[in-house]
Amino acid sequence: MYLIKIKFKKMANEYYEKLITMNDDEFLNYLFQKSLVKNAQNCSSCGVEMILKYKKEVNEKYTWRCINSLCCNYKTTRTLRYGSFFQDFRLPIREILKCIYSYAIFPRQKDIKIQTFLSKNFIINIRNRLIQKFREYFRLNPIKLGGSGVTVHVDETKLNFNVKSHRGHSPSEPSWALVFADTSYFPSRGYVELVENRKSSTLLEVINRVVLPHSIIYTDEWPSYANINQNEAYLHRTVTHKYHFVDPTTGVHTQNVESYNNKLKYKIKMVKGVRKEK
Template sequence: MALRLQDDVWICHRRACRTNEATKHSLCVRHGSFFANSKLPVSTIFAVAYFWLREFGSFRTKSFELGVSAKMLTCWERRFRSICSRFYRRHPSIIGGTGAVVQVDETNVTRRKYNRGRIVRRREWLFGGDERGGGRAFMVLVRRRDAAMLTNIILKVIRPGTIIMSDSWRAYSQLSRLPAGYRHLTVNHIVNFVDPHTDAHTQNIESLWQKFKMVPKRKYGLNTKRYTDYIRELLWRREFGELGEIIFNLFEHIAEISPC
C-alpha cells in the first residue's frame, strides 16, 4: 500500500483491489483511530492539543489563532480531558511509600445541580494529598469531612511507610491511630505556617488548591458531570506535565486508551 499525503489515504495498488468493486482500494489513515470521524486535519488536531496542554491564551484567542470554531475546539478539548480522566480510572492514584512525605488537606468547592428548572449551587468538600517531590497527588470529592471518612480514604490511596502532614484540625487527630507504618505530623496554623520542630507544613497542597480554583469555571462551579474530569485533568498535568514530555505523554495515553 502507498500513502497519498494530500488526502491522508492509504491506496492499495494490487490488481485485485483495483478491479473488484466489493474490495476497497483506499482507506483513510484515521480509520478506527482517535482521529476518526473528524474533518479537521491531523496537523490542526495536534496544534489544538499543544495549545490545550500549554494553556496558551483565552478560549477566544485559541479559536482565532488555530482557525477552529468554538464548538470544534470545545469538542476536542473535552476529548483530551476525557483521556486524562479515563487514564486515572485505569490507573487510580496511589501515592506515598516508605520515607515519602504526603501533605493532606481539604477545601470547599461548589458544584452546579439543575433542580426544577433552576441552578442550585451545592457546596461539597474536596479532600486531597500531595506527595512532596513526586509530582503525584490525589483528590476525592466527599460529602462530609469527619475523621472516619478521611481516615478511610487515606488507607486506600496512601501507602504504608508514608509521613503524613496536616494542619491541626480536629478530624486529623484520629490519624495518630493509623496502623503501624504511617507517621503523622501536624502544624498549628494559628501559631506557625511551618512547625519549627518538625518542619511540617501544608503549603504544597494549599498551592494545589489554588491551581484548581484558578480557572473561573472551577472557581464558580461546574456541571456535576464534568467536575471529576477537571479534577483528573489537574492530577494528570501535575504528574505528566513536564514541559518536554507533556505532548508525548498525552498521545502515549491516547494510544493506550483508544488504540487503532
C-alpha cells in the first residue's frame, strides 16, 4: 500500500506539471480526448456546425463561431465550455482543472488554496459541484461489490471522535457508518454508507443492496449480522475479536475493512469533521 501511494504521488506530480506546461493547442486536444468539452457545436439558430476560432487576447483562447452567412446569428460566438461541467464558472478551464486535480491529492482546503492560489469560496463551489456529480453518477450506477466466490469484509464503525482531557463537547448522537472492503481488488475496493443505527434490519438492507449474491462475507460477531445468510444468498463467516484478529482455524479476519476504517477516520480528522448527511 505504501509503494502504491508513492507511485500515485509521483504520477500526480507529473500530471500536474503537464497540466501547467501544455500550450493552448495541446490543452485543447486534451479537453477533447478526455471528453471534458464538446468537440462539435451547432448553431442554435440555423443548425449548421460551428467552427473553432482562436482568440489570443482572451482567457479562453478558443470559441465557437457560426459561419453560415445566411443565418440571422452569423458570426455569433459560443464559449468552448458550453454544455460542460465548466459552463457555470468564469475562471479559465485550466484553473478549474487544477482545483479538481488538487482535490484528488490534498484532503484540506487550506492545502488546495496554497497549491492553486484560488479563493476559498471558489474551492468550496468546486467541491459542492463535484459532490453533486458523484451523487448523480452513483444514482445511475449503484455500487456493487463482491460476486461468486469473492470475499467482502463488512464492519460498522463510529465516526464521532470521543472527547479527551475534558476538552470539547461530545456529539449528542453517534454517527455510524457501514463499511465494505472487496478483497478481489488490490488494494481492496471500499464503500462507506451512513446508517441511522446498528440494528439488523438497517445493516442487512444495505448489505443486500451493495453485496452481490454468492459472495463470501466476513464480519465480526456483532449480533446484527447473524441473519446475513438467512436467504442463502451469501456464505457468512465470522471472527471473534475478543480472542483473536485472525481466526486460527478458519483464517477469517476483517483486517482489510479495519484498515479502510482507519483511513476514513484519518481523512475526516484531517478536514476537521464532515456534515452528517447521506
